[in-house]
Amino acid sequence: MAVAKKQQELVVTVSPHIRSEETVSKIMWTVSISLMPAFIMGVYYFGPKALLVTALCIVSALFSEWLVEKMAGREITISDGSAFLTGLLLGMNMPASAPFYIPLISSFVAVAITKQLFGGLGYNIFNPALVGRAFALITWPRAMTTWIEPTAAFVGMDAKTTATPLGILKEEGMHKLLEVFGDKMSLYTQLLVGHKAGSLGEVSVIAILIGAAFLLYKRYITWHIPVSYLATVAVIAWVFGGKEGLFTGDPLVHLLSGGLMLGAWYMATDYVTCPSVRKGQIVFGIGCGFLTMLIRLKAGYPEGVMFAILLMNCFTPLIDRNLKSKVFGARKEAGK
Amino acid sequence: MEVPEEKISYLQLIKNGVFKENTIFRLVISLCPSIAVTTSIKNGFLLGIAVLFVQTMVNTTVGLLRNFIHPRIRIPIFMLIISGWVSVVDMLMAAYARETYKEIGLYIQIIVAFASILARAEMFASKHRVDYSFFDGFGSGLGFLIALVIISFFRELLGKGTLLGYSIVHAKPLLIMVMPTGGFLVVGLLMGFFNWIDMRFYGGKGAGGAGGH
Numbered sequence: 001m002a003v004a005k006k007q008q009e010l011v012v013t014v015s016p017h018i019r020s021e022e023t024v025s026k027i028m029w030t031v032s033i034s035l036m037p038a039f040i041m042g043v044y045y046f047g048p049k050a051l052l053v054t055a056l057c058i059v060s061a062l063f064s065e066w067l068v069e070k071m072a073g074r075e076i077t078i079s080d081g082s083a084f085l086t087g088l089l090l091g092m093n094m095p096a097s098a099p100f101y102i103p104l105i106s107s108f109v110a111v112a113i114t115k116q117l118f119g120g121l122g123y124n125i126f127n128p129a130l131v132g133r134a135f136a137l138i139t140w141p142r143a144m145t146t147w148i149e150p151t152a153a154f155v156g157m158d159a160k161t162t163a164t165p166l167g168i169l170k171e172e173g174m175h176k177l178l179e180v181f182g183d184k185m186s187l188y189t190q191l192l193v194g195h196k197a198g199s200l201g202e203v204s205v206i207a208i209l210i211g212a213a214f215l216l217y218k219r220y221i222t223w224h225i226p227v228s229y230l231a232t233v234a235v236i237a238w239v240f241g242g243k244e245g246l247f248t249g250d251p252l253v254h255l256l257s258g259g260l261m262l263g264a265w266y267m268a269t270d271y272v273t274c275p276s277v278r279k280g281q282i283v284f285g286i287g288c289g290f291l292t293m294l295i296r297l298k299a300g301y302p303e304g305v306m307f308a309i310l311l312m313n314c315f316t317p318l319i320d321r322n323l324k325s326k327v328f329g330a331r332k333e334a335g336k
Numbered sequence: 337m338e339v340p341e342e343k344i345s346y347l348q349l350i351k352n353g354v355f356k357e358n359t360i361f362r363l364v365i366s367l368c369p370s371i372a373v374t375t376s377i378k379n380g381f382l383l384g385i386a387v388l389f390v391q392t393m394v395n396t397t398v399g400l401l402r403n404f405i406h407p408r409i410r411i412p413i414f415m416l417i418i419s420g421w422v423s424v425v426d427m428l429m430a431a432y433a434r435e436t437y438k439e440i441g442l443y444i445q446i447i448v449a450f451a452s453i454l455a456r457a458e459m460f461a462s463k464h465r466v467d468y469s470f471f472d473g474f475g476s477g478l479g480f481l482i483a484l485v486i487i488s489f490f491r492e493l494l495g496k497g498t499l500l501g502y503s504i505v506h507a508k509p510l511l512i513m514v515m516p517t518g519g520f521l522v523v524g525l526l527m528g529f530f531n532w533i534d535m536r537f538y539g540g541k542g543a544g545g546a547g548g549h
Contacts, residue, residue, distance in 0.1 A: 101507075101508075105510075113521070113525075117528070135512060138511065138512045138515065138517065139510045139511045139512040139513075140508070140511070141511070
């Protein structure tokens with residue numbers, strides 16, 4: 001080791017000479033760790049089944065990654081954390097009551113088809129975890145929209161099924177939501193803490209925000225996409241969300257419910273599938289927000305975060321190409 | 337006008353249509369029907385038969401008439417020939433296979449617009465002798481038929497859990513497979529699989545090509 005170090009001191013190389021400590025695998029594992037508060041809240045509310053669903057997702061993701069890389073003769077990269085993170089995110093996007101084959105199959109679709117068949121890490125067009133979830137939602141619509149009530153009890157009783165806040169809001173309106181949750185204040189608190197039905201990792205907004213703050217502090221994500229995303233959702237919810245006319249909607253309910261927080265902070269900011277230009281990231285966020293609210297207010301599904309982000313993923317290359325900053329001093333080519 | 341042609345073996349022409357220039361997996365045209373009708377083997381097979389018949393007859397007719405068709409107006413003439421033969425199939429099916437006709441009748445009429453049929457007429461039949469054109473059309477139609485059956489095999493098995501209408505798998509089927517999304521998935525994966533076979537065992541470079549409908 002010492003000899004190798006000595007030799008390295010004498011090696012002359014071309015730039016870059018100063019390298020960042022960050023590696024793909026370090027970032028992936030840090031993001032996974034930052035998801036832990038939200039995940040623990042999910043397990044707390046939905047019991048050991050939540051743990052099982054996520055574990056199945058992760059195992060299947062790692063296995064799919066290994067299988068395809070083995071078959072394609074690529075380098076095996078299951079330890080770099082990206083498949084683990086995909087599995088974890090997918091698991092957190094599942095209802096805790098999902099039967100065992102749903103995590104297994106959709107995790108395979110997420111990693112093997114969405115990521116590996118497009119060329120592996122860095123080459124995928126769509127966010128793998130979201131494609132896995134979209135696949136599951138289309139394939140098993142009943143099972144993927146059966147939500148169990150949060151109980152915070154680790155006993156093996158049969159869970160009661162119920163509707164998500166967004167489902168209630170869509171089907172019956174705000175008054176029913178207040179009926180279920182009590183008054184406005186208690187509604188906001190319960191949405192924030194996570195005492196509501198939903199995918200197991202998306203329920204606790206406060207835990208997601210803690211994780212996201214950590215990522216912001218580490219500078220693994222920037223504010224551009226999440227903030228523009230959330231702001232767009234809030235504005236549209238305020239203007240068009242109300243039943244009594246314009247400007248009567250309740251933006252806080254829309255911000256705090258559904259998969260919006262998890263989507264905005266963790267899914268939309270995926271390095272591979274979001275624009276890398278800052279201006280483009282804001283456009284991306286606004287687009288996601290617009291599509292999310294379009295689906296929530298006008299389309300058949302109560303929640304639209306997943307489809308909104310997937311649709312905007314398609315536009316990422318276009319946004320990047322059109323908004324990239326000018327090379328300083330470059331002249332316009334003649335005829336252009 | 338008549339150019340002396342080199343000899344091509346009939347078998348070679350059929351093999352070419354089925355493997356080397358397979359309409360769906362190699363030329364990547366006529367994807368629209370390959371996704372629309374392949375939710376069950378029966379429908380896939382019947383549309384494949386209809387296409388096989390139309391393709392063969394169109395190629396034969398074009399091969400016969402090619403010296404009388406003015407190059408400038410060849411496309412309209414080809415279209416007339418194609419729609420003529422499609423009408424024949426359409427009426428035959430309406431008369432003798434009413435049940436199936438109700439299910440896939442629309443797609444039978446739409447064979448007129450299949451890129452594959454016009455492509456074979458333009459690329460091959462208008463330049464070759466009638467017997468060669470016949471076998472080229474037959475091979476190409478056969479390739480299309482086989483592709484449709486393979487695609488619909490997987491989609492029916494995974495999407496409905498049945499084969500030819502008989503229940504095979506008793507697990508919950510994957511609903512996505514009978515939707516267009518699943519169709520694209522199956523076509524893409526099969527295309528990749530055949531490319532892989534081609535590259536691994538025959539030293540090919542894989543298919544490329546622009547899509548059509």
